Amino acid sequence: MTINLKNLLNPKIKISKMGDFQELKQINGLSISSVSADLYGDGRDDLTLFYFEDGAKYAAIYTKSKIVSDSITWNRKIKNKFIKALVVNTKNANTFVGKQGLNSLRELSKSLSKQLTLKLAQAPGGASEVVGPNEVIFASTGVIGEEFPLQKIKTTIPHLVDQLRNNQNKFIWFKTATAIMTTDTKPKLAYEECEIGNKKIRISAIAKGSGMIAPNMGTMLAFIFTDANIPSVILKALLSRNISTTFNAITVDGDTSTNDMVGIFSTSSVKNAKIYNVLDPKLKNFEKSLHNVMLNLSKQIIVDGEGAKKFITVNIFKAKSTQGAKKIAFSIANSPLIKTAVAGEDPNWGRIVMAIGKSEEYIDINKLKISLGNFTIVENGELAKNYDENLVKEYMKWDSISINIELNIGKSDFTVYTCDFTKDYIDINTDYRN
């Protein structure tokens, strides 16, 4: 995306530090290693290991697709609420590969367990605890239906384990976020600090995904690491509660990958007050930071949609229900005709009316208000009295456009983020794989 984030004129949009990369900080209890298993054949990093010395409480939410990667199937079978390692490979989705998929993961988890034990035994003070194969989870992103590169990955595991470092500065995080990319044009990083009780908590998070390029490669992966001590069941509740307004509130082309995964991992290296309940007021500050991190990464994924030139925020206000607001928001955000109009900098509000109507949600036309940015277009069922198309045409030249719909029939709001639909999208997607 060629948006100059620093020049974003719409004050409502705040993406990371306006286009700069945030500096992520160390999460104690976490070690990371990113190396090349030569999966792309060009030597770039493609295999990453996240290792939790004392284990991690964790929660994950996976794609709703009914056809999923074997890596997700593996993770779903792991019933532990406590894991020791997360392995991420790119280039290959480990999807639709027959029995080879799960067999490969079984072999890799054993191999990793063995190598980690070897490495730990050599460390000063030694560590007796073995990482069990069922304490390893996986994430894969890449092409569907190509043989999983078991041998290449397996032979790289000793090197992968050898490269583990238990401290991360901003450069390590940048390298890690880059190592999980496929067709992304830049890494996605987000960082927040907060407090639980009187303890300072860090959240370092990375993501990948640029849906427009290809769903095969367009998998959305997000990994959130915190040094807080929060039980897995509460992590799951927090993730579920915040995903609908963040990762599930973005759309690029309405397509869904077989491999999507959002995971949160808590090393518990900070000895904060115990949390027994998701409603605990001590969590309030943490949840706000978690939400910020998730929203920040979500917006970065939209901004990185190849072919996209404009960021679009679709705000629905005063709907009868959140579900209804969401349906209308996605009807607008997924409409190719609206996305091409935005690309053409055309304030074609007739298409917005069309998209509201086709959502099949109840609308009172006489109460409906449609604005682009601060410009009211439609009010009381007709064109606004002071509507000046020339002013709105100027607004449509901005990098970031907001489409605001006030339904005035209830109290529910919902916001969805998307990007425009350009010729580059077609170029990239018709030529992909050639």
Place this chain on the structure above:
Amino acid sequence: MTINLKNLLNPKIKISKMGDFQELKQINGLSISSVSADLYGDGRDDLTLFYFEDGAKYAAIYTKSKIVSDSITWNRKIKNKFIKALVVNTKNANTFVGKQGLNSLRELSKSLSKQLTLKLAQAPGGASEVVGPNEVIFASTGVIGEEFPLQKIKTTIPHLVDQLRNNQNKFIWFKTATAIMTTDTKPKLAYEECEIGNKKIRISAIAKGSGMIAPNMGTMLAFIFTDANIPSVILKALLSRNISTTFNAITVDGDTSTNDMVGIFSTSSVKNAKIYNVLDPKLKNFEKSLHNVMLNLSKQIIVDGEGAKKFITVNIFKAKSTQGAKKIAFSIANSPLIKTAVAGEDPNWGRIVMAIGKSEEYIDINKLKISLGNFTIVENGELAKNYDENLVKEYMKWDSISINIELNIGKSDFTVYTCDFTKDYIDINTDYRN
């Protein structure tokens, strides 16, 4: 669309007479007039009157959009199962124009009633019956939110009525089908003959619509005329029963117009045996012909999608339910990533797997079979043994591509028709209105 229909290699696709226009024949009891009310400013025909001398039994199905044209609102208020006239205007959608919309139709229906009575009184033998304002229905297609051109249309009504002719040959039908076009590149015509009892029945039908260009102008209108004598309630049942596999089985970009309408009108000039029941076996032959006409027009609408270069048939076989088959079919047919892959002549079956998965319908991967044309790609959860990408790449160069999904978990089939997604689509839609 640049498809040469005569060269369509896929025998499954039969569009009209392979690209030639069908010759439509006279429907006794129907008079037609198409003139210019100068709505476009270039003198082309833009206003059409269908007049039924002895009235017509009729049924109509309208858009599911929650925001609809005032012309549809008007029609829905008419409770008669019997009408005398249908007026169709292009250029203006009569949507989102405030009170002006219904007020205009009230005025036009009165004016038309008056003019028709005048004309009929002058005819030899005279006609005493007046066309009541509530015996007139309307269809509008064009830009949303622009003032309805009441004056231009009203002053044209005397001329419109004056031009009425009660016989139609193929040239008149071609002119009429052309007069209801907006951004269509060619008229859409379909004709069938059949029998009810021992009486020969004609069905002459026209349509407009090319969804990709713009939903504002992309309204789908279809008008089916028959000389059969069939009660309105049975016409409605027949229309409902056949629309799901025809007009509701096509998709261009998933967007829905505020003005869509499919209507069927029976003049009853043929005195066929009375039909009391939709299950009457005498209707079988008629229903088959009606279905052919509807499917034929539907395919013509897809073929006329500007920017589209390829016709795509998505066949789902052996699903658990028709509803499930339909959901998977539309998930594939509406996926921009599949439509761009077809435009790029790329047998990217990973995207098909993605689209099946995201439908959220139950799938048994081990039973799933995916073919492109006659080429099996995926079988038993993995790439087919004899899969040869080079052969399939050759197939992808055809004008008409079929995507065939065998689920093998039930007995329900469903077919959806669509077209590919090209750079021309983006060109047309970003530049529209400029």
